Amino acid sequence: MNHLVISPSPHRRAELTTQKIMAAVNIALLPAAGMGVYLFGISAFFVLITCIASCVLFEILCYAAMKRSQKVYDLSAILTGLLLGMNLPPDLPLYIAIIGSFIAIVIVKQLFGGIGQNFANPAITARIVLMLSFTPQMTRWVVPLYYKGAADAATGATPLAAEWLTYEAGGELYKMAPFTLQDMFFGYTGGCIGETSAALLILGGLTLIALRVVFPITPTVYLSSFALLTFIWTRSINETLYQLLAGGLMLGAFFMATDYTTAPLTSKGRVVFALGCGIVTFLIRQFGGYPEGVSFAILFMNLLTPYIDRVTRTVPLGTDDSDEVKPNQHKKRRKKIIQEV
Amino acid sequence: MKTLRGVQIRHNKHTKHSESVHFPIPDEVLIPMSQSMGAHCELLVAKGDAVTVGQKIGDTSAFMSAPIHSSVSGTVKEITDYLLPDGKTCKAALIESDGLQTKCPDISVPEITDKPSLIAAIRESGLCGLGGAGFPTHIKLNYDPVKTPINMLIINAAECEPYITSDFREIVEQPNEILESILTLQKLLGIPHCKVCIEENNSEAVAVMKKKMEFVNSVDVVTLPSAYPQGAEKVIIYSATGRIVRDGELPAHRGVLTLNVSTLAFIDRYRRTGVPLITRRVTLDGPAVVENAGNYIVPIGLRIKELLKHGKAENAKKVIYGGPMMGLCVYDVNQPIMKTTNAVIACLKAEMPKTTPCVRCGLCIERCPMNLMPVSIQKAYMKRDVKTLKDLKVNLCCNCGCCTYVCPGHRRLAENTQLARQLVLKHN
Numbered sequence: 001m002n003h004l005v006i007s008p009s010p011h012r013r014a015e016l017t018t019q020k021i022m023a024a025v026n027i028a029l030l031p032a033a034g035m036g037v038y039l040f041g042i043s044a045f046f047v048l049i050t051c052i053a054s055c056v057l058f059e060i061l062c063y064a065a066m067k068r069s070q071k072v073y074d075l076s077a078i079l080t081g082l083l084l085g086m087n088l089p090p091d092l093p094l095y096i097a098i099i100g101s102f103i104a105i106v107i108v109k110q111l112f113g114g115i116g117q118n119f120a121n122p123a124i125t126a127r128i129v130l131m132l133s134f135t136p137q138m139t140r141w142v143v144p145l146y147y148k149g150a151a152d153a154a155t156g157a158t159p160l161a162a163e164w165l166t167y168e169a170g171g172e173l174y175k176m177a178p179f180t181l182q183d184m185f186f187g188y189t190g191g192c193i194g195e196t197s198a199a200l201l202i203l204g205g206l207t208l209i210a211l212r213v214v215f216p217i218t219p220t221v222y223l224s225s226f227a228l229l230t231f232i233w234t235r236s237i238n239e240t241l242y243q244l245l246a247g248g249l250m251l252g253a254f255f256m257a258t259d260y261t262t263a264p265l266t267s268k269g270r271v272v273f274a275l276g277c278g279i280v281t282f283l284i285r286q287f288g289g290y291p292e293g294v295s296f297a298i299l300f301m302n303l304l305t306p307y308i309d310r311v312t313r314t315v316p317l318g319t320d321d322s323d324e325v326k327p328n329q330h331k332k333r334r335k336k337i338i339q340e341v
Numbered sequence: 342m343k344t345l346r347g348v349q350i351r352h353n354k355h356t357k358h359s360e361s362v363h364f365p366i367p368d369e370v371l372i373p374m375s376q377s378m379g380a381h382c383e384l385l386v387a388k389g390d391a392v393t394v395g396q397k398i399g400d401t402s403a404f405m406s407a408p409i410h411s412s413v414s415g416t417v418k419e420i421t422d423y424l425l426p427d428g429k430t431c432k433a434a435l436i437e438s439d440g441l442q443t444k445c446p447d448i449s450v451p452e453i454t455d456k457p458s459l460i461a462a463i464r465e466s467g468l469c470g471l472g473g474a475g476f477p478t479h480i481k482l483n484y485d486p487v488k489t490p491i492n493m494l495i496i497n498a499a500e501c502e503p504y505i506t507s508d509f510r511e512i513v514e515q516p517n518e519i520l521e522s523i524l525t526l527q528k529l530l531g532i533p534h535c536k537v538c539i540e541e542n543n544s545e546a547v548a549v550m551k552k553k554m555e556f557v558n559s560v561d562v563v564t565l566p567s568a569y570p571q572g573a574e575k576v577i578i579y580s581a582t583g584r585i586v587r588d589g590e591l592p593a594h595r596g597v598l599t600l601n602v603s604t605l606a607f608i609d610r611y612r613r614t615g616v617p618l619i620t621r622r623v624t625l626d627g628p629a630v631v632e633n634a635g636n637y638i639v640p641i642g643l644r645i646k647e648l649l650k651h652g653k654a655e656n657a658k659k660v661i662y663g664g665p666m667m668g669l670c671v672y673d674v675n676q677p678i679m680k681t682t683n684a685v686i687a688c689l690k691a692e693m694p695k696t697t698p699c700v701r702c703g704l705c706i707e708r709c710p711m712n713l714m715p716v717s718i719q720k721a722y723m724k725r726d727v728k729t730l731k732d733l734k735v736n737l738c739c740n741c742g743c744c745t746y747v748c749p750g751h752r753r754l755a756e757n758t759q760l761a762r763q764l765v766l767k768h769n
Contacts (some may be wrong), residue, residue, distance in 0.1 A: 005659045005691035006670035008756040010742030012350065013505070016704075016749045018697050074697060116698040116750075200370070216702075260702040265716060314712045316734040317345070317575060318587040 011034050018115075022075035024213050024258070028204035029082055029255060035200050036193035036281045039149040040090030044193045048085035050094045054101035062110040069100030076115050083123035083255065086194020087248065088130070090142045096134050100126040120302040124252075124295045131295075141190035158191045159184055159246035160291040177242050184245040189322040195248040205254030217267055218274045225278030233286055243285065252277070252294035260301040269305075269312035276301045345576050345710045347568045350666070352542055353503040356626050359635030361510050363636075364651075366438055370413050370642030371677040372398065375431040377469035379405030380477045384432050390417045393445040395617050397467075398434055405476040408467045411445075412619035412640035413438040426669045435640070450615040454667045456482075459529050466611045467618045467680070472508070472572070472601035473663050474499060475681040478608075481598065482530065489593040494526060494535040495581055498550075498602035499565060500571030501665025502539060505684040507622040508638045511603045512539070512546040515610075516553040519602060522609040523560055532598065535560045538581050542567040569666060570741035574599055576710050583732040588737060603683070618680060623648070629657035629687035639678050646674035648685050658691035666742045694751040705744035705754050711737045715744035715754035722761040727768045735761045 037045045060079035063070050084104055088097060104122035112118045131138050143156040156162075162178035177190050187197025193199075208214040223244065231240040243249075248256075257263065257277050264273050277297045284293025301308075347516040353658060377379040382399030386392055392411040399409035415438040422527070423433035451462035464479040473689060484491060500508040523535050537560065539547045547564050554560045565571050565580050574584045577599065584595040592599055607618060619641055626634045630652035639648070661668035662682050671685075678685075709727065714733055721729040744754035 004657070004671060004674065006672050007659070007691075007693055008753065008759075009661075009667050009669070009740070010746050011659065011661055011665040011668065011670075011688065012746065013694055013751060014348070014747050014749075016747070017750045018700055019753070021700075021702070021749055051383075071697070113732065114698065116700045215707075260700045263701075265701060265703040265706055265714065267703075270703075309717075313717070313733070314706060314709075314714055316588070316713050317579070317711045317735050318585045318590070318736055318737070 018074050018076075021213050022079050022341040024208060024211055025255065026075060026079050026082060027080075028208050029086065031193065031204060032187075032194045032197050032200040032251070033082060033086055035187050035197040036086065037194065039144040039187065040142045040310050043142075046089040046094060047088055047090065047092050047097050047193060048082065050097045051088070051101055052081035052086035052096045055105050057085065060102055062106060062114075066110070068114075071115060074115060079106060080109065080122045083194075084126050086251065087123055087192050089125045089138060089140055089191075090193050091140060092137055097129060099133075101129045103129050116261050118261055118314060120299055120303070121259050123254055124299050124302075127295055128299060140255055143190060144188050144196070151282070155275040156190045158291070159242070160285070161188050175239075177238070179242075181238075181245060182219070182243055184242070189246075189326055192248060192251075195251045198245045198250045198288055201254055205250070208254070208258075214254070214258045215267065215270060215330070218258045218263065218270050221271050221274035222253040222257055222277045222281075224282050225275050229279065229282040230286070233282070247285075247292045248294040249281065252281075252298055256294075256298050257301075262305060262307055264308045264312060266309075266312050266314055268314075269308045272312060273301050273305065276304065345579060346708050346712075346743075347570055347576070347710045347741075348708055348746055349567075350503055350569050350746070352567070353626070354506050354509070354542070356504070356624050356635050357509060357543075357545075358505045359510075361514060361622055361636040361638050364637040364639040364643065364648075366413055366440065366640060367643050367647050369415075369418065369435060369437045369642060369644075370411075370640055370673070371421075371423070371433055371435050371680070372409060372411065372642040373425070373431055373433040374399045374409060375425055375429075376409060376475065376641075376680040377407045378474060379403065379407075382406060382409050383432045384420060384434060386417050388417055388420055392417060392436060393417070393443045395445040395448045395619055397447075397617075405477060405480060406465075407464065407469045407479070408617075410467055410617040410619050411436055412642050414441055414443040415439040424672075448615045448617075451612065453525070453612055454530070456529050462611065463608065465617065466607070468604065468607055469680055470509065470601055471603040471607065471621060471683065473667070473681050473683060475679075478600070478604055481600070482526070482632075484593045484598070486531070489591070491530070491594060491598050492533055492596045493582060493584075493591060493598070494523065494532045494727060495597055495599040495673050496535065496537040496602050496605055497572055497574075497577050497580060497599050498537060498539045498543075498546065499577055500543065501567070501569045501571040501573075502666050502668075502684075504686050505624050505664050506626075506628045507624045507636055507683045508602050509543050509546050510622060511606050512543075513549055515547050517605050518606040518609040519550075520553050520557065520560075521612075522605045522607075524557070525609065526600075526605075527559060527614065530598075530621050533559060533653065536563045536581050537561070537602070538563045538565050538577055538698070540567045540571055566739060570710055570739070570743065573710060573739045573741055575744070577740065588734060597611045610741075620682065621682070623677070623678060623682055624684040625687075626684065627654070627657070627661075627686035628689045629654040641680055642677045644674070645671055645676050645678070645685055648678075650689060652687065654687040655713060656689060657687035659688040661686040661688065663711070666746070667740060673679070696752055697750040699748075699750050699752060702749060704749065708743045708747050710741060710743065711739060713738060715758055718761050719752070719754055719757045722757055722764065723766065727765055730761050730765050735765055738762060 055077045104126035108122040108125045280297035281293045380403030393414045418437040419435040468478040470476040550562045660671040738758045742755045
């Protein structure tokens with residue numbers, strides 16, 4: 001009893017750990033990933049499994065090569081693999097998926113110092129590199145439920161790449177969307193494995209918000225700023241909803257822009273970050289050469305994060321002049337201004 | 342009501358309904374000469390001297406200090422060195438009790454008629470902040486009413502730390518003393534308003550206080566939300582009045598005087614009896630305490646091991662002075678109860694959780710009651726970047742520990758901020 005342990009306070013800790021956070025995000029992604037496998041068949045499953053397995057393997061090899069303690073138990077490599085897989089087309093050759101995992105884990109994550117140190121989101125950066133290096137394979141989209149004989153052709157377009165049909169009725173020109181909003185909400189469209197089902201992604205995202213793993217401010221500001229800009233530009237509620245549900249926006253807003261490491265630290269900073277994501281996504285989708293802009297937008301804002309952090313520091317209690325300024329201080333300041341004028 | 346951030350923690354207030362019991366007088370007490378903030382006292386007794394209960398055994402001419410009295414009668418067995426938590430050493434008197442508890446003949450009811458006599462009496466009583474910080478009360482009360490006029494007396498009874506119920510018991514058992522003390526202070530210091538601040542989870546105490554203060558117009562009983570660290574000085578001032586104590590200011594600059602409720606109650610007890618601060622109420626609790634968890638009125642200088650023996654806490658791996666969020670570790674069970682010890686918590690688990698890398702989740706920033714950025718402070722401290730540390734206002738940290746508590750990487754952010762604070766102080 002004489003041997004007492006001493007340590008600095010506090011002597012009590014909350015139960016949340018990095019591992020638990022990563023596990024929660026992984027589980028929240030599973031419904032949307034499962035939907036992808038259901039829609040696009042076994043090849044989608046192989047892409048997901050290859051990504052996860054190779055990411056974990058590269059992570060283990062990196063820690064071994066750098067002679068560091070194995071931190072693979074934090075489950076972050078599984079999350080990177082799952083996110084990368086969900087951002088790839090369903091019938092991608094598996095060697096490309098492995099190259100993607102190498103870029104995500106070795107180059108983007110471990111070379112910069114491992115978990116918590118990477119400046120850009122590993123899954124997004126890997127996707128962009130693959131997109132630019134293997135453009136044909138990365139833009140081959142499987143028609144949903146083709147393996148069940150739902151369609152005549154194996155490949156089709158995604159909601160963002162497809163042409164809008166125009167038709168004339170009563171002397172006026174109408175535009176018709178190639179997919180119905182209902183199909184897009186539940187995910188019966190072409191696209192990356194995990195991005196099609198907005199409903200399941202929103203469900204996962206809201207679960208994470210309820211578990212307080214994700215701060216609600218990022219997806220709220222991202223989605224609302226994007227929707228507002230699109231509505232102002234297109235003047236059509238229908239098209240705004242179409243843009244909201246199409247592409248990787250839900251996946252990006254709930255699971256990629258909310259990545260702790262590559263987003264700003266403070267709530268103020270997160271608002272700036274999410275606003276930037278919304279604006280850049282809108283600009284690329286409406287005016288850019290690519291049909292999809294979510295990954296570019298998030299990567300772009302990732303790079304700005306250190307600067308956003310610098311200008312959005314918190315104001316410690318009692319160090320700002322905003323409220324409770326003594327009356328005579330006001331007078332002094334006014335005098336100063338008058339003198340300067 | 343305005344609220345600051347902070348964390349929600351389990352309260353563990355099991356000892357709420359255990360009435361305070363006088364702890365038997367021990368065979369010997371160890372009384373260190375540094376029990377309040379400020380200068381160490383000089384010993385007034387030597388080895389072999391006979392002492393009586395309430396006899397002054399330590400005092401100093403330094404401004405910032407409070408005298409120390411003997412809690413037992415008997416003889417000074419030894420003068421030893423005592424290692425303080427801050428790494429310094431002070432003298433300590435080991436007094437062997439004769440079991441008679443003979444009162445010191447000097448003890449007399451003080452005459453308190455105006456502010457100077459009140460300040461003088463409180464200094465003689467050896468009173469310091471009993472909530473844990475140990476700021477000498479006579480200095481706090483001796484403010485300059487011209488430079489810093491005070492119109493609000495805040496009684497801190499938040500007791501936001503888990504386990505501790507000593508302030509709660511003070512309210513339930515001694516409401517009269519609290520009321521009388523408030524009236525005395527208001528009258529002699531001319532403070533028009535008073536707010537007694539109690540956390541929501543101590544609704545019984547709120548009821549007791551409300552009933553007591555029913556016909557006193559100048560006193561309000563305020564119920565604060567149960568959140569840690571509601572009882573931190575700047576936080577409770579903000580929660581109760583909306584006033585913000587600015588960087589570099591004292592509460593007095595905002596017209597506020599804060600006193601812990603146990604400190605307050607002692608003022609009236611001393612005014613009536615003249616017995617200086619030689620006993621205090623201590624909560625004994627914690628997972629390692631097998632039986633007799635509760636509140637005890639113990640002589641100052643009682644060794645921790647006596648309390649642990651009483652609670653059958655032989656399996657304790659870690660013992661804490663105060664609550665689990667801000668309390669200091671006991672390094673030896675022979676250490677005594679000090680004036681500032683409001684609780685002794687015995688824990689079964691002592692392992693520190695393993696630290697994992699920071700993932701920049703920002704929870705520490707989200708939860709800091711002072712709006713600081715512990716993660717940025719840690720980064721700047723690793724680089725020994727004093728300028729950035731100053732910009733980040735590291736001096737404002739109240740060491741409440743919320744950042745370390747919430748960190749999913751179990752990083753020791755609060756500890757780090759304290760180190761950073763020392764670094765900045767060194768460079769000033």
